[in-house]
Amino acid sequence: MFRWVIPTIIAVVAGLLVLLGYLAPIPIFVSVRIVLVRWATVLAAFALVLAYGSILKVHIARVFRRRIRHRIASLILLVSAVITLVLVLLQGPEGIWVQAILSDILIPGQSAVLALTAVTLLLSGMRLFTTRRSPMAVLFLATALLMLLGTIPVVYPRTVELIVQLVDAAATGGMRGLLLGVSLGIVITGLRIILGIDRPYSGG
Amino acid sequence: MENQLIALGLVLIGAFALSIYGMRQQRKSKRARSSDGQDGVEAAARAERGAGVVPAFQTFTAEVGRVAEAGQAVHVALGSGGLLSEDGMVSIAALQGLAALTKLSAAYDTPPYLTTGDPTLYLLADTQLRDAYARLGTAQGYRPGCVRFSAPTPTLYAAQAATLTLDEPVGTHINLGAFDQEASLLVDAAVTKKAKLAGGAVSPAGLSALYPDLTERQLIIGEELFAGGAEVTDRSAFLASLAAANLLRWLVILGILVAAGISLVGPLLEGGG
Incomplete structure (x- = not known):
């Protein structure tokens, strides 16, 4: 009963109300949707507390485990996680030190890691023909190169420009087809949950 | 309107x-x-x-046995699609596609490492693996440390999860869920570790990062990800x-x-x- 009947009823009713709030243009449904989404955000905050605990648990275990690589990295992560939490509790999320951590450490660090993906993507492009030796692999590489050419601000001969535009149109069409299929999958998965057929929240 | x-x-x-x-x-x-x-x-x-419409889903269970024999583990990177984001359903579909893997892993008592970049997805993944043990009547054997929340943003999540692949005895790396180009960091770590690769994504950016290193039989493209439940559970x-x-x-x-x-x-x- 408590394991799945009550959670299923709550999930089905809440799901239907939120869906109606988005799709049916009736003010009462819109207000209910806003309230329910706000409650969900509060619940997600509790999930964040549990997830924070998971990070601490995993890295404390790593620091005290012998013969493990990068123990010092785990220690740095633990210290910074605790310091950041203490600062947020003392100053709030808008505090000077908290904002300094965000703008001077987190954002530049994240940008640096994102820049690294350019290198890893290039490396995986170089490995392409070791995994796939097919016309599709050649087409993939040619499309990627043409799209890259298209982003360089240079005046190309008319023929090259035309080829780039053609490939651009084909690639955009393919991407839209992919996203349409994914959207339908999302609709059906959501419907399964709203109708109570799927219960990922209770392991069923 | x-x-x-x-x-x-x-x-x-x-x-x-x-x-x-x-x-x-x-x-x-x-x-x-x-x-x-x-x-x-x-x-x-x-x-x-x-x-066998999407053969990659069938390879997941085969990998559980293979890594168990080698004394290694499977690392499943579930991405950063949280339940409150637009990628929530993608993450749920990914977990359904992993149902057979988690069930078999629990039976062999060789739990996979499940990493997530979103707290709500972390709870769902934890529930799924815990439930797999409970259904076998071995709930006390469940090790919570196998499901890990790595970081709250996609890029940092990928960087953290990649270090798990490098540091732990990972024999197979599966990327399944909501990814963009940061998936290339995870793939690169798996290639460096010489781990076997499988998985899929729904975004064009995520797929372009996976495509060069995964063969047709290992790659799940776009909407195929939503067929996972049907492929592995019937x-x-x-x-x-x-x-x-x-x-x-x-x-x-x-x-x-x-x-x-x-x-x-x-x-x-x-x-x-």
Whole structure:
């Protein structure tokens, strides 16, 4: 009963109300949707507390485990996680030190890691023909190169420009087809949950 | 307003189709069960959808046995699609595609490392693995440290999860869920570790990061990810949802053709009039 009947009823009713709030243009449904989404955000905050605990648990275990690589990295992560939490509790999320951590450490660090993906993507492009030796692999590489050419601000001969535009149109069409299929999958998965057929929240 | 009504219409048709196909599928399963036993049900279900449409899902369970023999583990990177974000359903579909893997891992007591970049997804993944142990009656054997929340942003999550692949004895790396180009960091770590790769993504950026290193049999492209439940569990609800998705797809194609026809013919008629 408590394991799945009550959670299923709550999930089905809440799901239907939120869906109606988005799709049916009736003010009462819109207000209910806003309230329910706000409650969900509060619940997600509790999930964040549990997830924070998971990070601490995993890295404390790593620091005290012998013969493990990068123990010092785990220690740095633990210290910074605790310091950041203490600062947020003392100053709030808008505090000077908290904002300094965000703008001077987190954002530049994240940008640096994102820049690294350019290198890893290039490396995986170089490995392409070791995994796939097919016309599709050649087409993939040619499309990627043409799209890259298209982003360089240079005046190309008319023929090259035309080829780039053609490939651009084909690639955009393919991407839209992919996203349409994914959207339908999302609709059906959501419907399964709203109708109570799927219960990922209770392991069923 | 007009778009909202079209979406509502699609949702209602989807719900109706899901119910009808679901009932039909259940009747079929009952009939097959009464005549052939459980094997007959699975055979009928497989025949219905055409088995091995997405072979990558079948390789997941094979990997559990392979890494268990080698004394290694599977690392499943679930991405950063949280339940409150637009990628929530992608993450849920990814977890359903992993149902057989988590079940088998629990049976062998070789739990996979499940990493997530979102707290709500972390709770779902934890529930799924814990439940797999509980169903076998070995709930006390569950090790919570196997499901890990790595970091709250996609890039930092990928960097953290990549270090797990490098640091732990990972023999197979599976990327399944909501990823963009940061997936290349995870793939690169798996290639460096010489781990076997499999998985898929739904975004073009995520797929372009996976495509060069995964073969056709290892890669799950876009909407194929939503077929995971049907591929690994044979539950009639999943099979019905594949049929409902197909019906919706044809309706969308019809809608696109009608809209294109109207936009083509409309100005001609106006000009003629």
